[in-house]
Amino acid sequence: MTLGTTIVLPGRLAPARGSGAMWWPVIAGLLVLYLPTYRDLDTVYWARENGAPGIVVVAIWLWLVWRARADLRTQRRTPIGSAIGWIAIVTGAALYALGRSQQLFQLEVGSQLLIVPGITLVLLGPAATRKLWFVWAFLVFTVPLPGSLIDSLLVPLKEFVAAAVTDVLFFAGLPIARDGVVIYAGPYQLFIADACSGLNQLVALAAIGVLYVHVAAHQARVHSALLLAAIVPVATMANVLRVTTLVLATYFGGDALGRQLHDYVSYAEIAVAFGSFFVLDHALTAWRRHRRSAA
Amino acid sequence: MTAGFVRGLAVLALLAAAAYSAALLTPRQEPGRDTPRLVALIPERFGSWAAEPAEVLPVLLVPDVLADAEASQSASYDDVLMRTYRRADGARVMVALAYGRRQTQEIKIHRPELCYYAQGFVVSGLGSRPVQLDSARSVESRALLTENRARTEVVTYWIRVGERVANDAWDIRWTIFRDGLDGQVPDGLLVRASSLSENSAGAERELVLQHEFLADLYGALPSATQRFLAGREVTL
Numbered sequence: 001m002t003l004g005t006t007i008v009l010p011g012r013l014a015p016a017r018g019s020g021a022m023w024w025p026v027i028a029g030l031l032v033l034y035l036p037t038y039r040d041l042d043t044v045y046w047a048r049e050n051g052a053p054g055i056v057v058v059a060i061w062l063w064l065v066w067r068a069r070a071d072l073r074t075q076r077r078t079p080i081g082s083a084i085g086w087i088a089i090v091t092g093a094a095l096y097a098l099g100r101s102q103q104l105f106q107l108e109v110g111s112q113l114l115i116v117p118g119i120t121l122v123l124l125g126p127a128a129t130r131k132l133w134f135v136w137a138f139l140v141f142t143v144p145l146p147g148s149l150i151d152s153l154l155v156p157l158k159e160f161v162a163a164a165v166t167d168v169l170f171f172a173g174l175p176i177a178r179d180g181v182v183i184y185a186g187p188y189q190l191f192i193a194d195a196c197s198g199l200n201q202l203v204a205l206a207a208i209g210v211l212y213v214h215v216a217a218h219q220a221r222v223h224s225a226l227l228l229a230a231i232v233p234v235a236t237m238a239n240v241l242r243v244t245t246l247v248l249a250t251y252f253g254g255d256a257l258g259r260q261l262h263d264y265v266s267y268a269e270i271a272v273a274f275g276s277f278f279v280l281d282h283a284l285t286a287w288r289r290h291r292r293s294a295a
Numbered sequence: 296m297t298a299g300f301v302r303g304l305a306v307l308a309l310l311a312a313a314a315y316s317a318a319l320l321t322p323r324q325e326p327g328r329d330t331p332r333l334v335a336l337i338p339e340r341f342g343s344w345a346a347e348p349a350e351v352l353p354v355l356l357v358p359d360v361l362a363d364a365e366a367s368q369s370a371s372y373d374d375v376l377m378r379t380y381r382r383a384d385g386a387r388v389m390v391a392l393a394y395g396r397r398q399t400q401e402i403k404i405h406r407p408e409l410c411y412y413a414q415g416f417v418v419s420g421l422g423s424r425p426v427q428l429d430s431a432r433s434v435e436s437r438a439l440l441t442e443n444r445a446r447t448e449v450v451t452y453w454i455r456v457g458e459r460v461a462n463d464a465w466d467i468r469w470t471i472f473r474d475g476l477d478g479q480v481p482d483g484l485l486v487r488a489s490s491l492s493e494n495s496a497g498a499e500r501e502l503v504l505q506h507e508f509l510a511d512l513y514g515a516l517p518s519a520t521q522r523f524l525a526g527r528e529v530t531l
Binding site: 021022023024025026028029030032033044075089090092093094096097098100101102103104105115119122123146147148151155158178179180181182191193 | 297299300302303304306307309310311312313314316317318319320321322358399400401402403409412413414415416417443444464465468471472475476
């Protein structure tokens with residue numbers, strides 16, 4: 001729904017030689033292709049789980065394009081680059097046609113990863129395409145995980161969340177037990193639903209985390225690597241915290257309170273996870289500075 | 296017109312061609328559109344079996360159980376039927392059917408493994424078992440042993456997609472894809488029979504009982520309904 005509007009910017013910024021005009025047909029083409037795609041993504045995937053993650057990724061992408069607007073003006077095309085670009089666009093178009101018609105969302109959405117760099121190769125050349133790598137590679141976060149893969153990831157993730165929550169509360173002295181992914185807290189029976197696995201928040205946080213590391217552009221590779229490695233554990237801990245809160249709310253406040261809190265707590269989870277990530281980044285910076293001054 | 300603009304137009308032409316081919320390739324036939332209600336298709340009495348009120352709550356047909364069980368099921372399927380049958384000799388079998396008019400890659404029948412798991416059961420697979428429905432027809436089924444702290448339940452199921460029985464996730468996807476290229480959106484039906492067992496050692500006996508139940512049911516149905524349950528034998 002938003003792909004096109006973003007690329008308008010370079011046009012506006014490069015008016016002198018009229019090269020901006022070439023973006024208009026491209027924007028029209030991208031809108032024809034992906035407007036329906038994003039509408040379907042919204043109804044099939046994003047709407048199912050609070051909708052937040054997908055929108056976040058699209059918003060970030062728009063910002064990335066805006067941030068890279070200067071690079072969209074440099075044109076240095078090469079014959080080989082153009083040839084590869086056209087091949088990428090044609091291949092992407094074929095994958096799109098197959099994916100869209102047969103509802104293979106991964107092909108349909110994934111075709112962006114061929115078509116977008118293909119377009120920059122053809123219109124701007126290899127140098128700009130390389131410079132813009134993060135902008136088009138970031139689109140990988142819009143590709144939804146296939147249902148079967150989600151199911152096989154969800155099983156261990158839900159099991160882990162249920163076990164962690166039960167252990168924590170059991171040691172805190174609550175009368176709690178579990179059968180697989182069903183938690184019994186006092187008189188209540190709580191299901192760890194798919195959404196409680198935290199998988200969607202995990203994808204959104206991975207996108208934000210990767211972006212953060214890219215933008216912060218730390219000199220030390222170790223720093224970036226540690227931050228990236230922390231994404232999954234941080235997101236998982238935040239999720240365990242969320243489910244624990246919900247179980248406690250239900251146990252002490254009753255079923256109605258637990259349900260009421262359900263949606264709010266998932267926003268708090270993103271905040272907690274991102275906050276911890278931020279704190280970790282600063283701790284790492286402080287540690288590196290400390291080590292440097294000690295040396 | 297600058298060369299850049301011409302290139303932009305060429306990109307537009309390719310992208311428009313992609314959108315047009317996608318529209319051409321989109322399957323439009325939906326054979327499942329005029330299916331009658333399951334309640335009308337499956338008799339309450341046949342042979343020595345008769346439906347009776349459920350003795351235990353059946354495991355729901357969806358993995359994600361929301362606050363309202365009925366609502367979670369009707370959000371996923373076009374029609375659902377759950378019944379408990381009792382045979383003259385006292386043996387009981389629970390049957391659960393879930394029907395979806397349109398099966399697509401992302402919206403399709405939930406496999407019982409996940410539904411039982413999500414509802415607190417430990418699920419172990421007992422392999423693929425052919426069910427002899429009559430002298431001419433046998434279908435490949437999956438057998439499961441499911442246990443939680445309150446009960447042990449043995450399950451036989453198969454999933455029909457279009458004209459085929461496909462129990463494996465990739466097989467289901469492949470069937471939907473092939474039908475799609477033929478211009479069809481297949482319908483889908485889960486046939487699940489289950490019974491309670493004292494312990495896991497009794498599993499084989501329950502499977503025999505379930506196969507007898509399914510064969511008795513199949514034999515009592517008109518051929519159109521037989522095909523609705525088990526599809527046609529088609530080789531790929």
